[in-house]
Amino acid sequence: MRVARGTLLRNLAGSIGVLCTVAGLAFGLPALDRALPAQRPAGDGPYPVGGGVTVTPPPGARLDVTLTRPGDTRGTAVFLTGTVRYVVVVTPFDGSLAEANARLRRKITGVRGHEITGKEFPVRTASGLNGLQGTYAAPGRAGRYLVFRAGGVAIEVTAAGSAPALSGALPAIEASTRTIAYRGGTA
Amino acid sequence: MTQTLPTAPRRREPVHPTPEWAHPGKSLLLPAFWVVLMLIAGGAVRVALFVRDSFAAYPTATLLALVLFGLYAVPFCVFVAALDYLEREPPLLLATAFAWGGLVATSISIRGNAAVHNLVAKLASPGLAAEWGSALAGPTVEEIAKALGIVAIVLVARAQVNSVLDGVVYGSLVGLGFQVVEDVVYAVNAVAVAGRGDQVAPVIATFLLRGFLAGLWSHTLFGALAGAGIGYLAVRTDRSLLVRVTVAVLSVLGAMAIHFLWNSPLLSLGGGAGIFGDLFVKGIPPLLMILLLVRGVRHREADYYMGQLAALGDRRIATEDELRVLGHGHLRAGARRYAYGRGGVKARRAVRRLQRAQARLAVELSRGVVRSGPAPAPDPAAAPTASAVGVARVADGPTCAPILGGSHAVRWRDRVLVERGRMLALGHPEATAPLSHNGSIRRILGGIAVFLAAMIVVGLSLIALGAS
Numbered sequence: 138m139r140v141a142r143g144t145l146l147r148n149l150a151g152s153i154g155v156l157c158t159v160a161g162l163a164f165g166l167p168a169l170d171r172a173l174p175a176q177r178p179a180g181d182g183p184y185p186v187g188g189g190v191t192v193t194p195p196p197g198a199r200l201d202v203t204l205t206r207p208g209d210t211r212g213t214a215v216f217l218t219g220t221v222r223y224v225v226v227v228t229p230f231d232g233s234l235a236e237a238n239a240r241l242r243r244k245i246t247g248v249r250g251h252e253i254t255g256k257e258f259p260v261r262t263a264s265g266l267n268g269l270q271g272t273y274a275a276p277g278r279a280g281r282y283l284v285f286r287a288g289g290v291a292i293e294v295t296a297a298g299s300a301p302a303l304s305g306a307l308p309a310i311e312a313s314t315r316t317i318a319y320r321g322g323t324a
Numbered sequence: 325m326t327q328t329l330p331t332a333p334r335r336r337e338p339v340h341p342t343p344e345w346a347h348p349g350k351s352l353l354l355p356a357f358w359v360v361l362m363l364i365a366g367g368a369v370r371v372a373l374f375v376r377d378s379f380a381a382y383p384t385a386t387l388l389a390l391v392l393f394g395l396y397a398v399p400f401c402v403f404v405a406a407l408d409y410l411e412r413e414p415p416l417l418l419a420t421a422f423a424w425g426g427l428v429a430t431s432i433s434i435r436g437n438a439a440v441h442n443l444v445a446k447l448a449s450p451g452l453a454a455e456w457g458s459a460l461a462g463p464t465v466e467e468i469a470k471a472l473g474i475v476a477i478v479l480v481a482r483a484q485v486n487s488v489l490d491g492v493v494y495g496s497l498v499g500l501g502f503q504v505v506e507d508v509v510y511a512v513n514a515v516a517v518a519g520r521g522d523q524v525a526p527v528i529a530t531f532l533l534r535g536f537l538a539g540l541w542s543h544t545l546f547g548a549l550a551g552a553g554i555g556y557l558a559v560r561t562d563r564s565l566l567v568r569v570t571v572a573v574l575s576v577l578g579a580m581a582i583h584f585l586w587n588s589p590l591l592s593l594g595g596g597a598g599i600f601g602d603l604f605v606k607g608i609p610p611l612l613m614i615l616l617l618v619r620g621v622r623h624r625e626a627d628y629y630m631g632q633l634a635a636l637g638d639r640r641i642a643t644e645d646e647l648r649v650l651g652h653g654h655l656r657a658g659a660r661r662y663a664y665g666r667g668g669v670k671a672r673r674a675v676r677r678l679q680r681a682q683a684r685l686a687v688e689l690s691r692g693v694v695r696s697g698p699a700p701a702p703d704p705a706a707a708p709t710a711s712a713v714g715v716a717r718v719a720d721g722p723t724c725a726p727i728l729g730g731s732h733a734v735r736w737r738d739r740v741l742v743e744r745g746r747m748l749a750l751g752h753p754e755a756t757a758p759l760s761h762n763g764s765i766r767r768i769l770g771g772i773a774v775f776l777a778a779m780i781v782v783g784l785s786l787i788a789l790g791a792s
Binding site (some may be wrong): 149174175206 | 355436442443450517519624
């Protein structure tokens, strides 16, 4: 059982072509993606997160465009203030604030090593949205979470970083979370 | 003495039969075989890790997703098997095509899609990435990754890709593998996004949405279109390379264009009823277009193989009516139903076996060389001569009738005659069915009505489940 030399060479060329295209898609595109910066200035004005929710980012914050996805009914905005990651997620939700809070807590504790710490207390934004706020921790990281209910959406906010970085950025982040608004007004 | 004629070059035929000398073991000597094996192994590891992690987090939901989408693949496989009735593809190659789609193309696409989404967000804006990212990443990365699978099949087993229809079969199986694994990933992600733990409702909603409302005109269909072009490139060697490459590129671009239209916000009505608008505007027209294309290439292949049987001119092998019926799936099924009505289960079984034997004989006749030789006696038990192994055409004269096919053709000719004998004994001598245009129209209208009803039920179920 033999294969003609010409057939073998054509097959080898075709195989290399397939392999190169696979490598281009699976490794070339991600390499190109990594070569371009993912962050850009977030701006000073209200940022449309999605689902009708806006937030004014902390001064000097940068936006991670690879994780930020605005939409009509849902959206995500990921800001970076120094090394602290400040995330606002809007999803369609028809439950109560307590249910939205329980869901966010499950998401946080679902990540290995993360646990809720301390007590929760109510918060209120400048536009009149009522919510709950709490803290969480992971090895080497501290976190703050907030959850709001407005219209048909739940707004989940998390801010996490090393303890010193978070405590330094917290005043600006708290000022930012107070600017969260649904459809430009109250719930 | 038998005179062996040189094999006539049949380059203009729509089918290039697998040569008798083709041996599956030869694939092991080809670099492409080892490249495909390596990529499938790598993809399998990646998908297995995903399934393992999903089981750890959501065991019930993951199991349900695997079962539902596994079952979902069954009717597609039955449809592809019906397409592939006459010249069946080796099961191992079909499995390879499915594995490429499910393991390799999905693994490539997960990385490639994420990169394209990010690039759109970086070079334009996150808003554009959110709205158009899927429309740009899906068609480019996924269609190329799937088309590579069809090219890989051609490289590994060129002799098995005999017609444009074979390209359609391999392409649709690559697409089906992709669709099943992608849907499982989507279902598990839906459970994670819902954030309510190991719940099955998101899996069912994903199954209804991606399986039914968006599934019939999804990857299986795109793969079939790309496969037709790549099959054309591989088979139609009577055309210039430029024409063949152009057709292949256009077919892949066509698959990309349909995929782009489906993923894009273009022509979308939005809102709860928007999915039905998408279905009629963006789903059904491409589905009908590609089904018509597949019908055309299937008829061309069927005509070729029926020509092989007709060349024998032997009514014991196949009557004119049987040749009309054998090339079309619904007519074959009609002949079996008719046999059941006349002679019960035994007659239906006999017709099924006769049809299978006729199809195999047609394929074997196409594979063998044509020789001239003395026509054997009409006695079916007559053994072929050692020097002219094959099936003789029933000639007008006693001598110089062509001998078609080889030893396999003799075996299947004998099988056909045995099955014919069984049918004669059952009093149902012919595997055919009376022509009934009314029945066809009723069946088509009934099918459309059932389809529309099913879509409405699925849509209402989705609304009830609160899918968004």
